[in-house]
Amino acid sequence: MSAPRKRVRLGPNGRPVRPFVMPRILSGRLWVWRYILMRRAVQIAVLVLFLGTVHWGWALAGRPLLLGNLSSSELLGLVPMADPFATAQILLTGHLLEPRVLIGAAIVLLLYGLLGGRSWCAWVCPINPVTDLAAWLRGRLGIRDMFHISRSIRYTVLALALILSALTGMAAFEWVSPISMLHRELIFGMGLGWTAVLGVFLFDLVVLRHGWCGHLCPLGAFYALLGRIAPLRVRFDTPTCTHCGECARVCPEPQVLNLKKASEAGMIRSGECTNCGRCITVCPEDTLRFGLRVPGAGSAMPPQSVISQRRES
Amino acid sequence: MSKPRTHPTARRDFLSRVGQGAALAATGGLVWSYLLHQQARANPAAVRPPGALAEADFNAKCIKCGLCVRACPYDTLKLAEVGEDVAIGTPYFTPRTIPCYMCEDIPCKVACPTGALEPGLEDITKARMGLAVIDIENCLSWQGLRCEICHRECPVQDTAITVEHHPRRISKHAMFVPLVHSEYCTGCGLCEEACPTDLAAIRVLPPKLVQGKIGEHYRLDWKIDTPVTQEFRPSEAAPSEPQTGLPSALDYLNEGEP
Numbered sequence A: 001m002s003a004p005r006k007r008v009r010l011g012p013n014g015r016p017v018r019p020f021v022m023p024r025i026l027s028g029r030l031w032v033w034r035y036i037l038m039r040r041a042v043q044i045a046v047l048v049l050f051l052g053t054v055h056w057g058w059a060l061a062g063r064p065l066l067l068g069n070l071s072s073s074e075l076l077g078l079v080p081m082a083d084p085f086a087t088a089q090i091l092l093t094g095h096l097l098e099p100r101v102l103i104g105a106a107i108v109l110l111l112y113g114l115l116g117g118r119s120w121c122a123w124v125c126p127i128n129p130v131t132d133l134a135a136w137l138r139g140r141l142g143i144r145d146m147f148h149i150s151r152s153i154r155y156t157v158l159a160l161a162l163i164l165s166a167l168t169g170m171a172a173f174e175w176v177s178p179i180s181m182l183h184r185e186l187i188f189g190m191g192l193g194w195t196a197v198l199g200v201f202l203f204d205l206v207v208l209r210h211g212w213c214g215h216l217c218p219l220g221a222f223y224a225l226l227g228r229i230a231p232l233r234v235r236f237d238t239p240t241c242t243h244c245g246e247c248a249r250v251c252p253e254p255q256v257l258n259l260k261k262a263s264e265a266g267m268i269r270s271g272e273c274t275n276c277g278r279c280i281t282v283c284p285e286d287t288l289r290f291g292l293r294v295p296g297a298g299s300a301m302p303p304q305s306v307i308s309q310r311r312e313s
Numbered sequence B: 001m002s003k004p005r006t007h008p009t010a011r012r013d014f015l016s017r018v019g020q021g022a023a024l025a026a027t028g029g030l031v032w033s034y035l036l037h038q039q040a041r042a043n044p045a046a047v048r049p050p051g052a053l054a055e056a057d058f059n060a061k062c063i064k065c066g067l068c069v070r071a072c073p074y075d076t077l078k079l080a081e082v083g084e085d086v087a088i089g090t091p092y093f094t095p096r097t098i099p100c101y102m103c104e105d106i107p108c109k110v111a112c113p114t115g116a117l118e119p120g121l122e123d124i125t126k127a128r129m130g131l132a133v134i135d136i137e138n139c140l141s142w143q144g145l146r147c148e149i150c151h152r153e154c155p156v157q158d159t160a161i162t163v164e165h166h167p168r169r170i171s172k173h174a175m176f177v178p179l180v181h182s183e184y185c186t187g188c189g190l191c192e193e194a195c196p197t198d199l200a201a202i203r204v205l206p207p208k209l210v211q212g213k214i215g216e217h218y219r220l221d222w223k224i225d226t227p228v229t230q231e232f233r234p235s236e237a238a239p240s241e242p243q244t245g246l247p248s249a250l251d252y253l254n255e256g257e258p
Helices: A026-032 A034-055 A084-092 A099-114 A119-124 A128-141 A153-168 A178-188 A193-207 A211-216 A218-227 A246-250 A259-265 A278-282 A304-310 B008-040 B055-061 B067-071 B107-111 B149-153 B190-194 B249-255
Strands: A066-069 A072-075 A079-082 A232-236 A288-292 B131-134 B161-166 B175-180 B202-205
Touching: A026 A034, A026 A278, A034 A066, A034 A119, A034 A128, A034 A178, A034 A278, A066 A178, A066 B067, A072 A099, A072 B067, A079 A084, A079 A099, A084 A099, A084 A153, A084 A218, A099 A218, A119 A128, A119 A218, A128 A193, A128 A211, A153 A211, A153 A218, A153 B008, A178 A193, A193 A211, A211 A218, A232 A259, A246 A278, A278 A288, B008 B055, B067 B107, B131 B175, B149 B161, B149 B190, B190 B202
Parallel strands: none
Antiparallel strands: A066 A072, A072 A079, A232 A288, B131 B202, B161 B175
16 A cells, blocks of 8 residues: 555544545445445335336236326325326416326325435436446546536526427427437337437437436436425535545536535535435445535534634635 | 727627527527427327326426336336337327236326326226227138137227127128227227237227217207207207297208298
8 A cells, every 4th residue: 555645634624524434334334335235125116017017918916007108197096196296397388288187296296296306316216227337437538528518407407398398289298308209218118219219328328427317317406306295305504524526526416416505404405415325325424414404403513613614714 | 987999890799690690509409499399299109108198298297207108017118218109209009919908096197297197087997098990801700710809908998999780792791890989088998908800909009099079060850969059059058848839840941041
């Protein structure tokens, strides 16, 4: 190993900055990978539930387990679920909808409203493994971004999707969504939907890091708005942070890790956080953890040093 | 709060950035809406599940979930994949491969969560998935053979498809030819599936692609039981009594208008 440095870098709280070290033993690595493994498991489980119900007739008490797809589905033939963004687009085309799909959209809205908005993106969306792979690969290959665009452009795309739905009389995003194309074709048989997915993959790999999920996707933007009020958050409320920056290096949405704002609020407030948990697993000081949005909790236990350093500057 | 001083060009920069952003959004929106219209017009000949709304309404309301596809006990319905010539993700069927067997409980319609398949459709014989059209140049019956398979397969037999006499050119025997009645044809496609020619001589197509319309000014006195008014439109109410005192057609022609 390299010789010890002359000066140990100290964090704003006076503690020495330690880098994140990937454990050598498997159990340690699995522990670091716990959220990514759980996310993949959930993503696959959702897909397998749909597939199993359709192709192998999975049922519980004679009721089909999970019919349909992520646009609209039925759990046990009883509980309707529907993509609230797709539902909003259809409503904007000026068409009334049956109560079933409205109830389904409300259920999903409530679900992700509780589970942290963009938890959809990191834990359920079938495009997420594709863009994660692209991001990992471009890190390995050292590919630079071809250009930079604002991460807020997704809200423009979101607005555009809603406006175009009203103007064209068709649910604008549903007709071009690579998410729906991939998911639909995984369940109903492959067509050329993979070309759209390949497009997203190449865009993320070659053109812009986290280009689709982090910049363009209007569905992500929709859930980001929902995430602003969601109770499940990544909490940041212990004074152990040394500003080592490990969390921002692995975060697919690093703008959400504004540590000043986070320490004031006691949590990552931005709805753009996907609750993927990467930051939690790499934090060498265990500062970050999943928790609930508690009003005022941040001011109750602020990392004093961080605030005293950052304030009045 | 003091008013922040801005450099004279700062406002111009800001406005030009706003303008650029708006132009980019507008361009993107135009390309996007172009794609949408292309998609929606992908294939006007697609045959939709029973109860499907008119194409524009159907395209708007269908959420592309495939619940109708899963509800179909005969695997008739398919969801259009990317690259097919049917509007992306929407349900359709190919009658020649698997027709609609017209389940009485219409499970596809029951499964539809959005109402893209008309929830009010209770009687499957009222469904209008399409209209069977006969290519008389290739129909066996029209060649003088006794085929009439479509007539026998038709679930609305003797109503949606009838067999009519038709004089034959080369002998004194008549031909028996099938005739489709649009008023009753559901577009299920059993006829198209059963048609024995290499390529089906009877095909199901959306009515608007094949149906003409007679102008209202044509007086088909032998068909309509309402008198035709001078405005050349059928009057609203059916006549209770035959009208008397009017000049006969012969008088009208010989003596001019009274």
